[in-house]
Amino acid sequence: MKKSLLLLSFLATLVSSSALAEEREWVSYKKFIESFYLDKFYSAQPQSRDHLRLLVKLQPENKAIKASDVVLTVAHGGGRDRLAIDPEGFLEVEPNAAWLREEAMIYTNLPKGEKVHLDAWFASRTPDKLDLSYADLMASVPQWNALLKEKAGMLRFMLPTFNGIDIHFAKPAGQTLQVMAKGGARTYTADARGEIKLKLDDALMQGNPEVLLSEKPSMMEVDEI
Known part of the structure; x- marks a missing residue:
């Protein structure tokens, strides 16, 4: 079951229908984490969520841009780390306490003003057998x-x-x-x-x-x- 969270949708003019733009500032890491309640989810006792996954699905509105083309990079005091996005556009992000404290910023290669939808997915852990x-x-x-x-x-x-x-x-x-x-x-x-x-x-x-x-x-x- 997905739940749309409209706190993180961005609009602007598309620079190119085929090529993504230079990296730009997108949203704070803290806002991203809190908007999807990832902090609350991971603060729960592990045994109370051992069958659960809280995912974020990213979907560009422009059909010419694939979710797998999007790059999200966290710039923090220790350097830069890329957030993993699978081919279907899903992210599974466990909050990093240090990045939250220092107000790290997420950068994206999406053109300024491009619209992207972000949904929270209440997922289950997939069986191993x-x-x-x-x-x-x-x-x-x-x-x-x-x-x-x-x-x-x-x-x-x-x-x-x-x-x-x-x-x-x-x-x-x-x-x-x-x-x-x-x-x-x-x-x-x-x-x-x-x-x-x-x-x-x-x-x-x-x-x-x-x-x-x-x-x-x-x-x-x-x-x-």
């Missing part, structure tokens, strides 16, 4: 709900209560998920987008059957189904 328990597969749902209740403050009233997961596969290929329930196996097949949406079942959580995946997911996120 193809067979796991139902409780492990669905653990991120109650964890996210509990963490948001604890950390989001008034913002929690703007957020949904998650009741399932959305499993993404790299390429749609009819991937399957089997729940080996006592009453018989239940098979779920990925849709045309390569996704399987699975609503949390309290009885299955209690019985905790084995789950079999035909392929390792590329991404998992909690959802309101």
Whole structure:
């Protein structure tokens, strides 16, 4: 489940439809971290978020610019460090306390005034293997709900209560998920987008059957189904 946070959208005139501009000052590191509540997320006890990932997805509005073309560099007292952006535009940023204290600045190669959308994604940790328990597969749902209740403050009233997961596969290929329930196996097949949406079942959580995946997911996120 993604949640749009409109604190970090920028507009201006595009210099070139194909080439990115020289590096320029973009936003403070502290503002970036706090805008997406990364500080609150990572301040939670590790055991309360061990099935969770809080990601930021970057998407340039200009279709000529790929997310993977964008470079974000943190300039701080110890030098310069590039923030990793995967090919899909996702960042996973654990706050650096020293950079926050010294008010480090993020620079970008986006042209001045180019518009970029940034969304927070309430993701789940992807399983390391193809067979796991139902409780492990669905653990991120109650964890996210509990963490948001604890950390989001008034913002929690703007957020949904998650009741399932959305499993993404790299390429749609009819991937399957089997729940080996006592009453018989239940098979779920990925849709045309390569996704399987699975609503949390309290009885299955209690019985905790084995789950079999035909392929390792590329991404998992909690959802309101």
